[in-house]
Amino acid sequence: MTDHFDIKAPAPYEIGDEERAALAAAIDKDELTELALTLGNIPSPSRQEAAASKFVYDWLESEGFDARTCGATPERQNVIGEYGGNGDGANLLYTAHLDTESPTYEPVLDAARYRPETLKNREWLECWLEDGKLYGYPIANDRGPMSCFLIAAKALKKAGFDLAGKLYLTACPGEIGPEPIEERQGVEFLGKDIGAHYLFHHGGVAPDYAIAAEGCDFGLTWLGCGYAVFRIRLYGQGMFTPILETPENILEHPNPIYRLGPVLDALHEWSKAYPERHRYECEGGISIPKTQIDSIKAGIPHSFGAGTEVVSIYLEAGLTVKQKAADLQHELKQILRGFDLDGFDIEPMVVRHGFEADAAEVAPLVAAVDSSTRLTRGHPLERANPVYSSMWRDHNVFNMHRIPAVTTGMMRWRPTPDDLAESALIYALTALAICGRAEKRRAGSYKPVYGDKPF
Structure with missing residues (x-):
């Protein structure tokens, strides 16, 4: 299978050099770079997206777009901007997330996860x-691509392209996370459920197609992995340290912490084969799911003297569109049953399955991005690197609900202002190829009809 797409259906509307020239002239690279830097420098760790959300809303209003918000909580609002919709073209939705990976900035929690020098890395928030080149995690993920489609919409408006279909410009919280696990429960710790998923159901949007704007090195995929986080609990016996007789066989130690070594070795062997065993490839991309242990909890440090009876392993695993969480649970049970343990249980703490677009239904959108890429970059659109189809991205939300969706965007790491400008031009041309230009109507020429008769 080649890296280029076999375009099997045309985009809804034809675009060419005339449209490219008009939109390229309407994109101000310096303005785009400044927008990305300004938006990127608003601190927006997960659960703290309010200031960035307000900035996007204010920008949309100041630029003359219809804007509104919707959210599960007042502090974590989705922002929706609209443009066009003045004809019979298809509707296109762009989405990007407001939150960026970062420490929690809760000192006790961060000290348990990060080295001191990692916490000092200025790219978390700056x-x-x-x-x-542009530096900073917020631009890479994901306010750089967000800035690109905002400027793309402004360019369409500035160049006088009134759209027949509606263009939705959406900025969402929660795509990075967190997830409600153990003592961190409730709506305060919801992640993806309050972002694009909430937007789809409550944001007043009705897209025919959707694009998750994220760094893909200008490639495209319509696949997305899900993931599951399993808690594996090993049980043992509490034993007062002065009366403990240390066994020769580590698996016979009453404290289950000591049994971690052999169990982790077995999980490691399983994880080495996991990616290729579950690898999934189709025309839309390649998914190679990965797995690793994210956390281990055992005992109470300040209440010592008798070891612990429980140790918990928190294992994360990617799930391709062909996998279910139950499949993974069965695999893990088989591993644990190979040991003579006092007891264990395996429980999924988080489950999100992967999704893909229907190849035939997404074809017009892929054709639109391909045409836009050829006009902008001078070569055909390529399939994205497998890493971009082996993770969760918010195009999953739309493919889950039968809206053909892809993820595509600029250079992910160390993009240049030229990269941003090219990405913005591709987004603008794609919107024009999907939504089409609205035809001007004569005053008074519109007559509402029901069936074939006027009201």
Whole structure:
């Protein structure tokens, strides 16, 4: 299978050099770079997206777009901007997330996960331009691509392209996380449920197609992995340290912490084969699911003297569109049953399955991005690197609900202002190829009809 797409259906509307020239002239690269830096420098860790959300809303209003918000909580609002919808073209939705991966900034929690020098990395919250490249995690993920489609919409408006279909511009909280697990429960710790998923159901959007704007190095995929987080609990016996007789065989130690070594070795062997065993490839991309242990909890450090009776392993695993969480649970049970343990249980703490678009239904959208890429970059659209189809991205939300969706966007790491400008041009041309230009109507020429008769 080649890296280029076999375009099997045309985009709804034809675009060419005339449209490319008009939109390229309407995109101000310096303005786009400044927008990405300004938006990226608004601190927006997960659960703290309010300021960035307000900025996007204010920008949409100031630029003359219809704007509104919707959210599960006042502090974590989705933002929806609209443009066009003045004809009979298809509706296209762009989405990007407001939150960025970062420490929790709760000192006790962060000290248990990060080295001190990692916590001091300024790229967690800061963005800047240096030697022609943009630095900072917020621009890479995901406010750089967000800025690109915002400027793309402004360029359409500035160049006088009134759209027949409606263009939705959405900025969402929660895509990074967190997830409600153990003592961190409730709506305060919801992640993906309050972002694009909530937006789809309550945001007043009705897209025919959707694009999750994220760094894909200008490639595209319509696949997305899900994931599951399993808690594996090993049980043992509490034993007062002065009366403990240390056994020769580590698996016979009453404290289940000591049994971690052999169990972790077995999980490691399983994880080495997991990616290729569950690898999934189709025209839309390649998914290679990965797995690793994210956390281990055992005992109470300040209440010592008798070891612990429980140790918990929190294992994360990617799930391709062909896997279910139950499949993974059966595999893990088989591993644990190979040991003579006092007891164990395996429980999924988080489950999100992967999804893919129907190849025939997504074809017009892929054709639109391909045409836009050829006009902008001078070569055909390529399939995205497998890493981008082996993770969760919010195009999963739309494919889950039968809205053909892809993820595509600029260079993920160390993009340049030129990369942002090219991505914005591709987004603008794609919107025009999907939504089409609205035809001007004569005053008074519109007559509402029911069936074939006027009201």
